[in-house]
Amino acid sequence: MFKIEMIVRDYECDIQGVVNNAVYQNYLEHSRHDYLLANNVDFVQLANAGIHLVVVRAELDYKQSLKPGDVFYITVEMEKESRAKYAFIQKVYRSADDKLMLQARTLGVALNERGRPTAFEALDNISL
Amino acid sequence: MFKIEMIVRDYECDIQGVVNNAVYQNYLEHSRHDYLLANNVDFVQLANAGIHLVVVRAELDYKQSLKPGDVFYITVEMEKESRAKYAFIQKVYRSADDKLMLQARTLGVALNERGRPTAFEALDNISL
Amino acid sequence: MFKIEMIVRDYECDIQGVVNNAVYQNYLEHSRHDYLLANNVDFVQLANAGIHLVVVRAELDYKQSLKPGDVFYITVEMEKESRAKYAFIQKVYRSADDKLMLQARTLGVALNERGRPTAFEALDNISL
Amino acid sequence: MFKIEMIVRDYECDIQGVVNNAVYQNYLEHSRHDYLLANNVDFVQLANAGIHLVVVRAELDYKQSLKPGDVFYITVEMEKESRAKYAFIQKVYRSADDKLMLQARTLGVALNERGRPTAFEALDNISL
Numbered sequence: 137m138f139k140i141e142m143i144v145r146d147y148e149c150d151i152q153g154v155v156n157n158a159v160y161q162n163y164l165e166h167s168r169h170d171y172l173l174a175n176n177v178d179f180v181q182l183a184n185a186g187i188h189l190v191v192v193r194a195e196l197d198y199k200q201s202l203k204p205g206d207v208f209y210i211t212v213e214m215e216k217e218s219r220a221k222y223a224f225i226q227k228v229y230r231s232a233d234d235k236l237m238l239q240a241r242t243l244g245v246a247l248n249e250r251g252r253p254t255a256f257e258a259l260d261n262i263s264l
Numbered sequence: 265m266f267k268i269e270m271i272v273r274d275y276e277c278d279i280q281g282v283v284n285n286a287v288y289q290n291y292l293e294h295s296r297h298d299y300l301l302a303n304n305v306d307f308v309q310l311a312n313a314g315i316h317l318v319v320v321r322a323e324l325d326y327k328q329s330l331k332p333g334d335v336f337y338i339t340v341e342m343e344k345e346s347r348a349k350y351a352f353i354q355k356v357y358r359s360a361d362d363k364l365m366l367q368a369r370t371l372g373v374a375l376n377e378r379g380r381p382t383a384f385e386a387l388d389n390i391s392l
Numbered sequence: 393m394f395k396i397e398m399i400v401r402d403y404e405c406d407i408q409g410v411v412n413n414a415v416y417q418n419y420l421e422h423s424r425h426d427y428l429l430a431n432n433v434d435f436v437q438l439a440n441a442g443i444h445l446v447v448v449r450a451e452l453d454y455k456q457s458l459k460p461g462d463v464f465y466i467t468v469e470m471e472k473e474s475r476a477k478y479a480f481i482q483k484v485y486r487s488a489d490d491k492l493m494l495q496a497r498t499l500g501v502a503l504n505e506r507g508r509p510t511a512f513e514a515l516d517n518i519s520l
Numbered sequence: 521m522f523k524i525e526m527i528v529r530d531y532e533c534d535i536q537g538v539v540n541n542a543v544y545q546n547y548l549e550h551s552r553h554d555y556l557l558a559n560n561v562d563f564v565q566l567a568n569a570g571i572h573l574v575v576v577r578a579e580l581d582y583k584q585s586l587k588p589g590d591v592f593y594i595t596v597e598m599e600k601e602s603r604a605k606y607a608f609i610q611k612v613y614r615s616a617d618d619k620l621m622l623q624a625r626t627l628g629v630a631l632n633e634r635g636r637p638t639a640f641e642a643l644d645n646i647s648l
Contacts, residue, residue: 145550146563147412151405151460152311153564157319158289158403165285166529173589179530180537180588183280191285194324201318204407204564205557273422274435275542277535279588281436284531294401301461307402308409308460332436332535333429408567413549413575417542439536447541450580457574 138171141209141231144202154201160238161194163210164226168242171212171224175262186249187256192221193243200230200237207231214262220253221245266299269337269359272330282329288366289322291338292354296370299340299352303390314377315384320349321371328358328365335359342390348381349373394427397465397487400458410457417450419466420482420496427468427480431518442505443512448477449499456486456493463487470518476509477501522555525593525615528586538585544622545578547594548610552626555596555608559646570633571640576605577627584614584621591615598646604637605629 142163150156169179172189179189202208213225221243228238246256270291278284297307300317307317330336341353349371356366374384398419406412425435428445435445458464469481477499484494502512526547534540553563556573563573586592597609605627612622630640 145546146553147406147414147546147549149407149564150403151308151407151409152316152318153407153568156403157293157322158286161286161289162529162531165531169530180279180533184537188280190280190326190329192326194285194322194326196322198318198320198322273418274425275418275421275534275540277436278531279533279535279537281440281535286531290401290403293403297402308405312409407564408572408574413578414542414545417545421541436535444536446536446582446585448582450541450578450582452578454574454576454578 138174138212139209140167140170140212141207142166144204144206144208146204149204152201154203155206157196157198160196160198160228160240163228164194164196164224164240164242167210167212167226168224171214172259172262175258177258177262187254188247188251189244190247191242192245194240195242196238196240198238200235202228202230202237208237214259216260217243219255222259266302266340267337268295268298268340269335270294272332272334272336274332277332280329282331283334285326288324288326288356288368291356292322292324292352292368292370295338295340295354296352299342300387300390303386305386305390315382316375316379317372317384318375319370320373322368323370324366324368326366328363330356330358330365336365342387344388345371347383350387394430394468395465396423396426396468397463398422400460400462400464402460405460408457410459411462413454416452416454416484416494416496419484420450420452420480420498423466423468423482424480424498427470428515428518431514433514433518443510444503444507445500445512446503447498448501451497453495454493455495456491458484458486458493464493470515472516473499475511478515522558522596523593524551524554524596525591526550528588528590528592530588533588536585538587539590541582544580544582544612544624547612548578548580548608548624548626551594551596551610552608555598556643556646559642561642561646571638572631572635573628573640574631575626576629579625581623582621583623584619586612586614586621592621598643600644601627603639606643 148159224242248254276287343351352370376382404415471479480498504510532543608626632638
């Protein structure tokens with residue numbers, strides 16, 4: 137399963153002394169893009185070519201809080217939901233004890249140059 | 265209904281030329297805290313006092329993308345879900361045409377000094 | 393003098409309970425772009441047209457820390473430094489007592505479609 | 521010399537398709553804290569103990585722009601400026617060609633529990 141390891145940076149933490157809720161979406165996006173890149177789908181190149189991978193729904197379950205200096209890893213899986221819709225299942229684990237910190241399900245759609253949802257072969261090949 | 269107006273800042277936009285997905289969680293957090301403050305619940309003061317309002321689940325439906333310079337407003341409603349759990353229903357509208365850009369449901373819990381979920385009178389009073 | 397008022401958002405504050413150092417650059421960029429917009433120079437439109445206004449140097453003097461909920465205003469002035477270089481002088485004041493929190497000097501250059509520094513009439517007109 | 525390697529994340533890039541100016545301060549902060557940690561000075565632990573390391577001045581020279589996916593490294597050096605003031609000299613290089621992207625000089629002060637500048641033995645030992 138695809139896996140990327142990262143480390144909490146102090147500036148990502150807020151007044152409560154833990155990683156701010158919004159920052160997990162940054163982590164999730166980065167790991168999704170890295171997952172796609174590992175499967176030869178380049179988010180930025182696509183955007184420049186007029187094909188936009190966009191998020192239509194995100195569900196995040198916050199289990200426990202990452203803290204300054206914590207090392208963690210994110211697993212990424214993808215499932216095809218419908219003709220033009222893909223679901224990313226992602227889990228964030230603290231490396232020290234493999235404890236689940238957050239799990240998320242993100243629904244994405246590929247939009248063509250005219251902004252219409254479109255089947256996207258490169259993504260289909262991954263999810264097979 | 266509680267409402268706060270904001271404007272998109274250029275640095276909040278990403279390569280696709282629209283507000284980045286994670287930034288909506290920033291907007292939502294800011295408007296929730298502002299809503300609480302308007303109801304005499306000060307998030308920061310509570311954090312300093314050892315009472316942490318934490319998010320346990322977030323659901324975001326991305327409808328359309330905010331762009332640089334867009335003025336928008338966010339509505340906030342709160343419902344009590346269970347003894348120690350509160351749901352925030354938030355909607356983001358573009359001011360120019362009152363079009364719905366995003367809707368979200370955020371579940372929060374109040375934790376006491378020992379990290380235990382706790383009923384929180386100040387929040388109960390709001391949701392009545 | 394150009395002036396824009398803003399409010400500190402909780403997520404902009406870090407573990408030390410004050411606005412994180414990097415966030416001031418966000419504030420400064422937003423107020424510069426707003427200043428330019430008020431002078432009919434649209435940063436985003438220019439970027440889309442291939443003309444990039446880029447920062448080549450930034451000097452920030454941190455005087456005192458903004459805190460959660462603080463209302464503040466930023467003043468912006470611009471001076472022409474050389475043919476293709478412009479200096480922005482910006483000051484951040486806490487609204488409650490007009491106390492100076494930060495002052496900054498940002499040097500910017502306009503780059504044309506080939507990435508070459510270029511004199512930029514619209515900016516020249518402002519700085520006159 | 522102390523060195524930390526990082527990779528540009530897509531969400532750190534803005535409409536111009538390059539890393540946003542403010543994000544470099546995030547990079548710089550993270551690498552400074554990592555440098556201090558490697559020298560047994562824990563920024564977060566200190567903050568919790570009431571000793572705040574604060575930035576009083578930052579100078580950043582932007583040479584060239586990092587782009588999505590770029591791998592880069594940051595070097596960190598520290599010099600004692602005066603009794604309670606320390607200067608961090610940091611350089612950001614693109615790993616692919618060791619090209620200098622940004623250089624920065626950050627002046628920091630250690631404040632004790634009463635908010636007074638204080639000599640800080642642990643930092644002095646590093647800069648020796």
